[in-house]
Amino acid sequence: MRIAVIGAGPAGMTAALQLSRRGVDVSVFEAGPSVGGLARSFELWGQRVDLGPHRFFSTDARVNRLWLDIVGREYAMVDRLTRIYYRRRFFQYPLKPLNALWNMGLPDAAMCVISYFNEHLRPESPRTDNASFESWVVRRFGRRLFEMFFKSYSEKLWGIPCHELSADFAAQRIKKLSFSEAARSALSPQRGTRHTSLVDRFAYPLNGTGSVYEKMAERLRDCGGQVHLECPVRRVVHEGFDVRGVELQNGRVKQFDHVISTMPLTNLVRGLDEVPADVRASADDLKFRNTILVYLHVDSDSLFDDQWLYIHAPDLKMGRVTNFRNWVPQLYGEAQTTILAVEYWCDDSDPTWTASDDHLIEQATRELQSTGLLRDQQVMGGHVVRVRRCYPVYRVGYREHTDRLADYLRNFRGLTPIGRYGTFKYNNQDHSILMGILAAENLLDECDHDLWSVNTDHEAYQEAALITETGLVVRRFVRHEASDDQVQLAVRT
Ligand SMILES: Cc1cc2nc3c(=O)[nH]c(=O)nc-3n(C[C@H](O)[C@H](O)[C@H](O)COP(=O)(O)OP(=O)(O)OC[C@H]3O[C@@H](n4cnc5c(N)ncnc54)[C@H](O)[C@@H]3O)c2cc1C
Numbered sequence: 001m002r003i004a005v006i007g008a009g010p011a012g013m014t015a016a017l018q019l020s021r022r023g024v025d026v027s028v029f030e031a032g033p034s035v036g037g038l039a040r041s042f043e044l045w046g047q048r049v050d051l052g053p054h055r056f057f058s059t060d061a062r063v064n065r066l067w068l069d070i071v072g073r074e075y076a077m078v079d080r081l082t083r084i085y086y087r088r089r090f091f092q093y094p095l096k097p098l099n100a101l102w103n104m105g106l107p108d109a110a111m112c113v114i115s116y117f118n119e120h121l122r123p124e125s126p127r128t129d130n131a132s133f134e135s136w137v138v139r140r141f142g143r144r145l146f147e148m149f150f151k152s153y154s155e156k157l158w159g160i161p162c163h164e165l166s167a168d169f170a171a172q173r174i175k176k177l178s179f180s181e182a183a184r185s186a187l188s189p190q191r192g193t194r195h196t197s198l199v200d201r202f203a204y205p206l207n208g209t210g211s212v213y214e215k216m217a218e219r220l221r222d223c224g225g226q227v228h229l230e231c232p233v234r235r236v237v238h239e240g241f242d243v244r245g246v247e248l249q250n251g252r253v254k255q256f257d258h259v260i261s262t263m264p265l266t267n268l269v270r271g272l273d274e275v276p277a278d279v280r281a282s283a284d285d286l287k288f289r290n291t292i293l294v295y296l297h298v299d300s301d302s303l304f305d306d307q308w309l310y311i312h313a314p315d316l317k318m319g320r321v322t323n324f325r326n327w328v329p330q331l332y333g334e335a336q337t338t339i340l341a342v343e344y345w346c347d348d349s350d351p352t353w354t355a356s357d358d359h360l361i362e363q364a365t366r367e368l369q370s371t372g373l374l375r376d377q378q379v380m381g382g383h384v385v386r387v388r389r390c391y392p393v394y395r396v397g398y399r400e401h402t403d404r405l406a407d408y409l410r411n412f413r414g415l416t417p418i419g420r421y422g423t424f425k426y427n428n429q430d431h432s433i434l435m436g437i438l439a440a441e442n443l444l445d446e447c448d449h450d451l452w453s454v455n456t457d458h459e460a461y462q463e464a465a466l467i468t469e470t471g472l473v474v475r476r477f478v479r480h481e482a483s484d485d486q487v488q489l490a491v492r493t
Pocket of ligand 1: 009013
């Protein structure tokens with residue numbers, strides 16, 4: 001069997017590696033110049049950086065086993081520190097009640113508690129409470145907390161009002177606020193609950209997130225697989241519903257028995273022949289949001305301690321700041337300087353998307369200075385990376401469109417769409433790695449995993465495990481109790 005994989009991000013590389021390890025002839029076609037996709041790392045000013053913050057976290061034993069198998073001992077546990085910048089103050093994240101109270105002041109804190117209980121005392125209305133991101137969050141947290149800690153950040157990220165954002169996004173990324181849990185954590189800050197101890201440390205590869213996928217590519221080549229970089233696929237070639245191969249951007253057609261696609265779902269569908277009008281219309285209705293990362297090279301080795309910060313302040317356009325000095329020392333080596341990445345989110349039509357590099361670097365520097373995070377240190381250089389189609393926008397009603405596309409694509413024999421772009425899912429690395437593992441199992445072991453449901457269902461894993469400093473620890477717990485950010489008060493990207 002000859003298999004083509006479109007895209008060398010986490011999903012594509014995982015699928016390709018798993019298949020080639022079992023003797024399948026695999027070719028990966030990647031549009032960009034390196035592997036890793038959105039989770040790639042690269043050299044900048046003699047240091048290693050990622051595309052913004054990339055923390056790996058999973059409770060799935062299959063995903064963690066593979067990650068450890070690839071990374072070996074070349075990782076370190078990082079103690080997470082992330083804060084929220086809002087009203088010229090820094091709130092600890094996950095929110096710690098005493099710190100939040102101190103920063104908000106008593107009147108606002110009282111308003112938060114009152115509006116929280118207001119919501120909890122009124123009768124539930126499943127239809128309206130889950131109609132949008134806004135109603136979902138307000139129902140569970142109260143309007144005041146929604147306005148302080150969800151609204152401005154979410155609207156910066158998605159570019160649409162929160163009442164137009166689907167509740168699915170909240171359901172995937174936030175679970176619930178338990179005031180009793182919050183109170184317990186406030187009263188026992190040193191001990192750390194099981195929940196905080198799981199979430200506050202994460203494993204990070206010494207050579208950057210992208211090194212995981214670089215190593216996967218090496219292993220793939222060792223098994224006889226091929227990775228073709230700067231080799232974009234124009235479309236999947238098919239006769240009726242039988243897939244025959246891929247057509248490259250240069251017009252060459254390559255024959256394959258099966259195609260695993262992580263190219264944007266919308267582009268995949270648009271490239272097919274004789275797509276029904278309603279399916280095409282659904283593809284046209286799905287939108288991705290772009291990201292601009294402005295990297296600043298700062299003449300200081302100790303600016304602040306966070307790995308990243310969320311910028312909620314509505315008067316600042318930036319949404320998140322990463323400090324690569326605070327991940328692992330191997331990223332910067334002997335350098336005495338700091339690299340920061342400032343993130344802006346926009347659509348193709350926004351002036352920010354077409355702004356010059358100089359303008360963006362000046363804006364990022366000015367905005368950072370206004371927060372005090374730069375401590376008047378000199379910015380010695382700037383570098384801009386624009387990433388198109390970064391975030392699948394879960395606008396109210398999007399699921400009808402993705403379901404229509406999925407139903408249509410299920411008709412094809414020899415086609416497996418996976419990944420963040422590929423299935424229009426707001427995936428983290430672990431979801432995409434899992435999709436890659438399951439896609440390979442479907443092909444090799446005649447399994448029938450429904451790949452469209454990964455990162456949709458919040459089911460308990462059959463076997464759960466965590467990466468610790470000593471390797472894999474298998475524990476018994478379910479994902480919704482322990483997963484990334486899920487009982488914390490905020491929405492994260
Ligand atoms: C700023 C930012 C921060 C993030 N933070 C985290 C985090 O903290 N933790 C975490 O786990 N995840 C994080 N993520 C998400 C993580 O990067 C993604 O979940 C992961 O990279 C998705 O992998 P993928 O393989 O599904 O897709 P991608 O990484 O998007 O890979 C798809 C690949 O397909 C290629 N491609 C597309 N079209 C074609 C074509 N026509 N022909 C050939 N190749 C094509 C692309 O170039 C790309 O390399 C973050 C993402 C961003 C943008």
